[in-house]
Amino acid sequence: MKKRWWKILCVVLLVYVILGALLFEVPRLAILNETIRNLHFHVTMWFGMIILLTVSVVYAIKYLRSNKIEHDHYSVEFANAGVLFGILGITTGAIWANFTWGEPWSGDPKQNSSAIALLIYLAYLVLRNSLEDQQQKARVSAIYNVFAFAALIPLLFILPRMTDSSLHPGNGGNPGFNAYDLDSRLRMIFYPAIIGWALLGTWLVSLRVRIRKIKTALED
Amino acid sequence: MKKYLIIFLLFLSLSAFAQDGAYSITDKDYGNTSVEMADSMRSNGKIYVVVAVVMTVFIGLIGYTIVVDRKISKIEREVFTEKVNS
Numbered sequence: 001m002k003k004r005w006w007k008i009l010c011v012v013l014l015v016y017v018i019l020g021a022l023l024f025e026v027p028r029l030a031i032l033n034e035t036i037r038n039l040h041f042h043v044t045m046w047f048g049m050i051i052l053l054t055v056s057v058v059y060a061i062k063y064l065r066s067n068k069i070e071h072d073h074y075s076v077e078f079a080n081a082g083v084l085f086g087i088l089g090i091t092t093g094a095i096w097a098n099f100t101w102g103e104p105w106s107g108d109p110k111q112n113s114s115a116i117a118l119l120i121y122l123a124y125l126v127l128r129n130s131l132e133d134q135q136q137k138a139r140v141s142a143i144y145n146v147f148a149f150a151a152l153i154p155l156l157f158i159l160p161r162m163t164d165s166s167l168h169p170g171n172g173g174n175p176g177f178n179a180y181d182l183d184s185r186l187r188m189i190f191y192p193a194i195i196g197w198a199l200l201g202t203w204l205v206s207l208r209v210r211i212r213k214i215k216t217a218l219e220d
Numbered sequence: 221m222k223k224y225l226i227i228f229l230l231f232l233s234l235s236a237f238a239q240d241g242a243y244s245i246t247d248k249d250y251g252n253t254s255v256e257m258a259d260s261m262r263s264n265g266k267i268y269v270v271v272a273v274v275m276t277v278f279i280g281l282i283g284y285t286i287v288v289d290r291k292i293s294k295i296e297r298e299v300f301t302e303k304v305n306s
Contacts, residue, residue, distance in 0.1 A: 007289075011282055018278055022271050026257075027249035034258045183245035203285065210292050214299050 007203055013196035020189040027183060031100055038096050039186060040193045045089035046114075046156075048197040052082035052205070053121070057149040060142035069216070070209075072138035075145060077208045079124060081201040086118045101167050110160040110168040117155045120148045 021040035029036060056078035063071035093111065094104035105111060124144050131137040160166055261267045 007286075014278065014282075015275070018274055019271065022267070022274065025250055027245045028252040028255040028257055029245075029249060030255050033256055185250075186245070203289075207285075207289060207292060210296060214292070214295055217299050 006199060010196055010199035010203060013192045014200065017189055017193040017196050021193070024185070024189065026186065035096060035100055036186075038092065040189050042089060042092040042096055044190065044193040044197050045085050045092060047194040048201055049082045049085035049089060050156075051194070051198040052078050052085060052201045053149060053152060055202075056082060057145050060145035063138055063142045067135070069134065069138060070213075072142065073209050073212045074205070075142060076125075076128060077205045077212070078201075079121060079145065080208070081205050083118065083121050083125065084204075085197070085201060086114070086121065090114060090118060097167075106167065108168060109163040109166045110156070113155040113159050117152045120151055124148050 017040055021037050026034070026036050056075050059071050059075035059078060062068075063075055090111075093114075097106060097108075097111075098104040101108075124141060127144055128137055128141045131140060160168065258267065
């Protein structure tokens with residue numbers, strides 16, 4: 001385990017986040033009640049997903065420039081971890097919505113567009129597996145990755161804000177980023193949570209990339 | 221260097237978005253006792269049971285991840301030193 005300081009940082013941050021998110025004082029808001037603590041678990045999943053998918057598209061572009069297969073390994077594994085975070089985000093969102101908005105899926109613009117974004121990325125993983133040749137697989141999926149990312153950003157950040165009605169804070173004609181992370185006491189857990197979850201995702205990525213490297217070494 | 225500066229400035233611009241939220245939380249929200257919260261759970265001290273359970277699950281999962289990490293390191297050492305020797 002070379003260079004393990006970031007793994008230790010990840011565990012320390014997440015221990016702090018879980019303790020802080022469950023125990024620290026939170027604003028007492030109607031309807032939300034204690035569920036505001038989900039901010040540190042549900043919302044951070046999406047931030048983690050964005051970070052992981054951004055790294056994935058960077059590696060896709062790097063692959064297209066260099067044709068090095070390692071870059072493709074990183075690209076697909078970061079996309080895998082990003083999709084995992086996205087699925088966790090949409091599931092936790094449905095649980096939270098069930099108790100605060102009254103139903104798990106209310107066709108909220110942000111819910112719909114994040115579901116579409118996830119389907120685009122699932123199609124990426126299916127597309128990869130349908131190709132045989134390694135270089136062809138890497139090139140086609142790298143190009144698809146760029147387009148998927150280009151669709152992801154407007155789907156999550158622009159289209160939900162152009163609608164008139166969204167239950168998500170900071171959406172539906174409202175340019176606000178997120179009303180709840182404006183509060184400095186919530187931010188003290190929220191930002192470390194984003195870093196912690198993103199690091200955990202990266203850790204899982206590194207494990208799977210190393211397995212891929214061993215596999216390719218054994219194949220040669 | 222220029223690259224990092226641009227990334228830094230992009231992050232800075234995020235805070236520009238953050239300024240005009242529809243609802244902003246004030247200190248009054250922290251003391252608003254008319255909203256029901258898990259106060260009884262806290263006064264009984266039972267919330268710490270939940271915290272302990274969640275922490276145990278989390279530590280367990282992290283411990284397992286560390287074990288997998290070490291195993292992969294071991295296999296890496298075997299595979300890559302073998303290649304050098306052969």
